Amino acid sequence: MSNVFENIKEAPRDPILGLTEEFKSDSNLNKVNLSVGVYQDDNGKTPTFESVILAERKLIELNSSKTYKPIDGDSVFLDESLKLVLGKELYSEFKTNTFGFNTPGGTGALKLASDFLFNFSKNSKVWLSNPTWPNHGPIFTSSGFNVENYKYFDDNNNNIDFEGMLKSIECIHENDIIVLHGCCHNPTGADLNTDQWVQIADVISKKNLITICDFAYQGLGEGIENDAIGVRTLLKKLDNLIICSSYSKNFGLYSERVGCLIYHSKNMNNYSSVQSNFKKVARTIYSNPPSHGSDIVKTILSDEKLKSLWEMNLSEAKNRIINMRKSLVENLVKENCSRNFEFIVNQKGMFSFTGLTSDEVAQLKEKFSIYIVNSGRINVAGVTSKNVNYIAKAISLSLIHI
Numbered sequence: 001m002s003n004v005f006e007n008i009k010e011a012p013r014d015p016i017l018g019l020t021e022e023f024k025s026d027s028n029l030n031k032v033n034l035s036v037g038v039y040q041d042d043n044g045k046t047p048t049f050e051s052v053i054l055a056e057r058k059l060i061e062l063n064s065s066k067t068y069k070p071i072d073g074d075s076v077f078l079d080e081s082l083k084l085v086l087g088k089e090l091y092s093e094f095k096t097n098t099f100g101f102n103t104p105g106g107t108g109a110l111k112l113a114s115d116f117l118f119n120f121s122k123n124s125k126v127w128l129s130n131p132t133w134p135n136h137g138p139i140f141t142s143s144g145f146n147v148e149n150y151k152y153f154d155d156n157n158n159n160i161d162f163e164g165m166l167k168s169i170e171c172i173h174e175n176d177i178i179v180l181h182g183c184c185h186n187p188t189g190a191d192l193n194t195d196q197w198v199q200i201a202d203v204i205s206k207k208n209l210i211t212i213c214d215f216a217y218q219g220l221g222e223g224i225e226n227d228a229i230g231v232r233t234l235l236k237k238l239d240n241l242i243i244c245s246s247y248s249k250n251f252g253l254y255s256e257r258v259g260c261l262i263y264h265s266k267n268m269n270n271y272s273s274v275q276s277n278f279k280k281v282a283r284t285i286y287s288n289p290p291s292h293g294s295d296i297v298k299t300i301l302s303d304e305k306l307k308s309l310w311e312m313n314l315s316e317a318k319n320r321i322i323n324m325r326k327s328l329v330e331n332l333v334k335e336n337c338s339r340n341f342e343f344i345v346n347q348k349g350m351f352s353f354t355g356l357t358s359d360e361v362a363q364l365k366e367k368f369s370i371y372i373v374n375s376g377r378i379n380v381a382g383v384t385s386k387n388v389n390y391i392a393k394a395i396s397l398s399l400i401h402i
Helices: 017-025 049-060 075-097 103-118 138-144 162-170 194-207 226-237 268-285 292-301 303-332 358-368 388-401
Strands: 098-104 125-130 146-151 177-181 210-215 242-247 258-266 351-352 377-379
Touching: 049 292, 049 303, 075 098, 075 226, 075 242, 075 258, 075 268, 075 292, 098 103, 098 268, 103 138, 103 210, 103 242, 103 258, 103 268, 125 138, 125 162, 125 194, 138 146, 138 177, 138 268, 146 162, 162 194, 194 226, 226 242, 242 303, 258 292, 303 388, 358 388
Parallel strands: 125 146, 125 177, 177 210, 210 242
Antiparallel strands: 098 258, 242 258, 351 377
C-alpha cells in the first residue's frame, strides 16, 4: 500500500541558506560568508541596535497583554509606519486614503499582496526585474500567477539597463502586475535615480499596470529620506500602489518578522472594499500578526528620543557599508587586480553584483573559503576591516588562475 509521503522527493537546497550550512562546517579560520543578507558590524557580528534594547526594556516594564492584535495590526504601529514610508508631506496629504497591514516580515507583506491580487486579477502576469530577489518568483507562483521578467541590469556595464527597462515595461499588457525595488536593489545594488523614477512611474501610469513596490531597505542606501524618493514618486503619480516594507534590516529585527503592507488609492469609493478583502486574505494566511517586533518598532518610532537613537544606529550601519565598499575597491587596486571593480562604490545598500562568474565564485570557495552565491552577488555588510584585505587578495588571485 503506497504512502504519499514515501513518494516525495527532496526539494532543491536553498541557494543562500545552503551555503551558510557549508560555511558553518568549514574549518578554515579565514573563512568569510558573503552570501546571507544580514547586516554585520566590524567584528562580523549581527548587533542588536541600542534603540531596540531600550525599547524592549520599556515593553517589559509596561507588561502589556499578549492577546491577539487586530487582523490589520496595532493602529499606532500602522500610523508610524505610514509616516516613515510616506514622509511628513505625503502623510498629511494621503493619510485618509492610505491604510496599512502589520505582516510577518516583508515576505508576509508580499504574500498578502500576491494572494489578494490573485483573487481579483488571476489572469494577470507578474513582472519581476531581471535579476531579482530569489524568493520573489516562488511567492507569486505559489499564489497561482505566471511570472515574467523585465530588463533591469546590464552585466557588461555593471549598471542599470535603463533603456532596456523602459522598453520592457512599455511592452507589458494593461492590468499586469509589476514588482519594483524601492531602493538598495537586491541583488545588484544598482538603483534608479530620481529622473528615472519619474519616467518609470509615467510609463506605468500610461500602461495602467498594477504596481507593487518592495521596500525592504529604507535607510541603508543613502538615508531614510533619500531612499524613499522612488516610493514617494510612485505615490504621487499612480492611482493605486501597494508597498511592501520590512523592518528586518533597518531595525535589525530579522527573527521578529516585522513588515507592513501599505495600500494607497486615489479612489475613495473602493477604499473600504479593498481593505475588507485584504483582511479576509490576511485572516486566511496567518490569522493575526505577531506582536513583539511590531511593538518594538512602534515604541521606537513614537518616542522622539528612541527614534533619534534609532536613526543614529541606522546611519552608523549605512556608513559602515559605504566605507566597506570603498575599502574593498581600494584593496583590490592595491592587489593590482586585473579587473576594474570601481562600480561597487556607486552601488547602494547591503548587496553588490560583482560580475564574478560561477567558476570564479567556485574557486573562491574551494581555495579561500569565501562563500558567495553563484550569481556573484555579495553582501557588502559581511566585509569588515579585518577581512577586506583577505577578500581582495583572494579575488585578485582567483582572476589570475581562472
